[in-house]
Amino acid sequence: MTITWKDYPVNGFYDELITFAGDPRPGANHLLRHLDGLTEAELQERKAAADAAILSMGITFTVYSEAEGSIDRAWPFDIIPRIITLREWQRIEAGLKQRVRALNLFIDDIYHDQKIVKDGVFPAELLADSQNFRPECVGISPPRGVWAHICGSDLVRDRDGTVYVLEDNLRVPSGVSYMLENRMVMKRVLPELFDDYAIVPVDDYPSQLYQCLASLAPEKLRPNVVVLTPGIYNSAYFEHCYLAQQMGAELVEGRDLVVGDDDCVYMRTIEGLTKVDVIYRRIDDLFLDPEAFHPDSTLGVPGLMRAWKKGNVALANAPGAGVADDKVVYTYVPDIIRYYLGEDAILPNVPSYRCVIPEECEYVLANLDKLVVKPANESGGYGMLIGPAASTEQREQFARLIRNDPRNYMAQPLLSLSTAPTLIDHLVEPRHLDLRPFILSGQDIYVTNGGLTRVALKKGSTVVNSSQGGGSKDTWIVDWEAA
Numbered sequence: 001m002t003i004t005w006k007d008y009p010v011n012g013f014y015d016e017l018i019t020f021a022g023d024p025r026p027g028a029n030h031l032l033r034h035l036d037g038l039t040e041a042e043l044q045e046r047k048a049a050a051d052a053a054i055l056s057m058g059i060t061f062t063v064y065s066e067a068e069g070s071i072d073r074a075w076p077f078d079i080i081p082r083i084i085t086l087r088e089w090q091r092i093e094a095g096l097k098q099r100v101r102a103l104n105l106f107i108d109d110i111y112h113d114q115k116i117v118k119d120g121v122f123p124a125e126l127l128a129d130s131q132n133f134r135p136e137c138v139g140i141s142p143p144r145g146v147w148a149h150i151c152g153s154d155l156v157r158d159r160d161g162t163v164y165v166l167e168d169n170l171r172v173p174s175g176v177s178y179m180l181e182n183r184m185v186m187k188r189v190l191p192e193l194f195d196d197y198a199i200v201p202v203d204d205y206p207s208q209l210y211q212c213l214a215s216l217a218p219e220k221l222r223p224n225v226v227v228l229t230p231g232i233y234n235s236a237y238f239e240h241c242y243l244a245q246q247m248g249a250e251l252v253e254g255r256d257l258v259v260g261d262d263d264c265v266y267m268r269t270i271e272g273l274t275k276v277d278v279i280y281r282r283i284d285d286l287f288l289d290p291e292a293f294h295p296d297s298t299l300g301v302p303g304l305m306r307a308w309k310k311g312n313v314a315l316a317n318a319p320g321a322g323v324a325d326d327k328v329v330y331t332y333v334p335d336i337i338r339y340y341l342g343e344d345a346i347l348p349n350v351p352s353y354r355c356v357i358p359e360e361c362e363y364v365l366a367n368l369d370k371l372v373v374k375p376a377n378e379s380g381g382y383g384m385l386i387g388p389a390a391s392t393e394q395r396e397q398f399a400r401l402i403r404n405d406p407r408n409y410m411a412q413p414l415l416s417l418s419t420a421p422t423l424i425d426h427l428v429e430p431r432h433l434d435l436r437p438f439i440l441s442g443q444d445i446y447v448t449n450g451g452l453t454r455v456a457l458k459k460g461s462t463v464v465n466s467s468q469g470g471g472s473k474d475t476w477i478v479d480w481e482a483a
Contacts (some may be wrong), residue, residue: 003035003043008421011430014161016082016420027083027480030196035080040426043382046189047423050079050263053185059178061466067191075178076471078422079189082433082453086200086479092155092163092437093447095346098337100151100439102299103168103221103324106342110323122332122338126356129407130329131377132171132322134285136292140309141316143216144442147382149316150209150280151439152176155451156350157418164350164415166434167324168333170317170325172282175452176438177239178472180205180246182452200449200477205438206246212442213247213278216314223277226250226267228257230283230299240282249280259303265313278314279304284318328354328376328410351413355406364411368395373402386462388414417462418472422455432456434464435475450475 010020017028024032038046051074059075084092109116110133116122127133152173154166168411183202187194210225217223227249229240243253249265257276266273281288287297292305307313323329331352334345353371355361364371373385385398413473419430437451453473454464464470 003038003421005032005036008428009244009430011419012156012159013416013430013432014159014418015430016084016157016418016433017080020423027085027476031081031083031193032192034196034391035192035428044426045424046079049189050077050185053188054181056236057181059181059185061178062233062237073178075181076457076466077182077185078431078455078457078471078473079186080421080423080428081474081476082435082448083476083478084419085481086477087481088163089200089450091476092347095165096153096437096439096447097445098341098343098346099153099165099168099333100148100441100445101336102148102340103151103170103333104148104441106336107321107324108141108145109340110126110322111140111147116339117337119339121335123356126328126332126407127323130323130326132285132320132326134320134323136305137318137320140320141319143311143314144440147318147321148324149216149318149441152329152436152451153439155347155435155437156415157167159416159418161418163347165330165333165347166350167327167330168325169436171284171322172236172317172437173438174236174239175436175454176205177242179438179448179450179452179475180242182472182474197476199477200321200479202449205448206243208446209243209280210247210249210441212440212446213280213314213316215442216316217277218311224267224275225278225280226252226257226276228252228254228279228281228283228301230287234282237283243280254283254298254300256424257304259301259307262301263307263310263312265301265304265307276313278316280316285322288315288319326376327374328356328407331410347397350415353411355402355409355411358480361402361406364409365399366399370413372414373398373409373411376408376410386414414462420453420455422457422460422471422473424457429459431459432462432464433473450477 005082054074060072062072096474117124149171152169155163157163157165185336213225214223227244231253256268265276283299289304290297291302308315337345353360353364368387373389375383417432421428422431433453433455435451435453438448440446453475455471456464457471
């Protein structure tokens with residue numbers, strides 16, 4: 001069947017393309033009319049073309065399965081894009097820049113004077129129990145005072161249209177390569193729409209990333225930048241290869257690098273050792289350097305922390321940046337912005353309850369059937385409880401976990417996440433989604449034009465992670481007023 005938008009069920013959720021009254025949202029009119037004009041055969045041809053492009057381009061992601069090991073899968077992609085107007089995006093972009101500026105000031109303060117703790121704005125006990133605070137980083141001053149050079153902040157939209165920040169990923173955020181590949185696939189399957197729309201491009205990200213990384217190196221005309229990967233079994237290995245290739249940088253593993261007697265980092269090449277200036281590391285802190293962290297790690301480089309502390313190599317993100325990548329610390333970000341910048345947050349947090357505060361913990365325990373409970377340091381949708389969908393046994397299990405370690409949990413109400421039309425088999429149905437823009441901090445701050453839109457492909461599900469059955473869409477920032 002062809003798409004007939006008058007039958008599309010908005011179902012009381014904010015839809016990214018269609019209003020509650022069934023009309024196109026600003027900027028979506030031409031897209032909806034174009035899709036409406038395609039026959040079912042033409043729609044299926046476009047979908048098949050997208051699937052074929054993903055296979056031929058080798059776009060994969062890895063799902064870890066305890067029973068079967070890791071499994072490479074083709075990247076799940078929906079051909080109906082999500083649209084955000086340029087005017088709205090400019091406000092979101094300003095909010096993201098404000099947020100990452102404050103977070104970098106926070107991290108730098110935490111590893112130096114800890115004024116925010118002394119002034120009673122951030123609790124000392126949260127810092128004392130932080131899994132991602134690295135004592136090895138105390139007193140270090142990375143170039144430009146920046147710790148989180150690459151940040152991926154997850155955004156969601158509620159029923160009334162408000163965009164909230166759901167969390168900030170400051171350790172080794174993934175997904176930007178899929179944002180870039182989504183756009184390339186989209187241009188193949190619906191090229192005519194790119195003639196009709198003023199869509200803000202995304203393809204400058206690799207050059208922006210390179211400039212950001214290069215700005216961390218000592219004054220040098222052509223700094224040697226490498227991407228450090230854990231290897232082929234990592235779920236983001238496709239992305240590591242992609243970004244290295246796009247930047248013209250070497251993709252290396254720990255065994256390819258060595259720290260010399262001069263505490264500089266060198267890459268082994270067939271021509272001998274070559275000095276490395278900047279490492280975009282995609283390895284967690286604790287595996288970076290067996291001298292400083294896990295002594296049995298074979299992924300990292302012995303002596304790397306020594307070289308970094310002496311300023312002989314730049315690491316992005318800097319070790320220790322994860323102290324702000326903690327879902328309990330996240331609840332303090334509006335206070336952090338106010339403390340360091342003297343401004344109110346442009347983008348609000350999702351209202352949150354901190355289990356470390358006794359009265360808030362009691363509220364959480366009494367309302368587990370209404371809340372989403374998250375552990376402080378998990379990612380990928382693992383380890384969380386979606387209370388309204390959980391069984392009594394699961395809620396009781398989480399109550400025990402919270403009582404045993406309240407510092408490790410926070411809770412939020414289950415938002416009515418926005419939806420977008422998604423091609424499911426032969427029908428277009430609403431599916432919930434989020435958005436992960438990427439923010440680069442070096443000499444300047446840069447925000448991707450849009451980001452990676454992740455879609456929960458299962459009907460009614462709000463879990464968008466690809467590792468848990470989610471898919472993705474291209475995200476169009478559209479200057480529709482200029483069209």
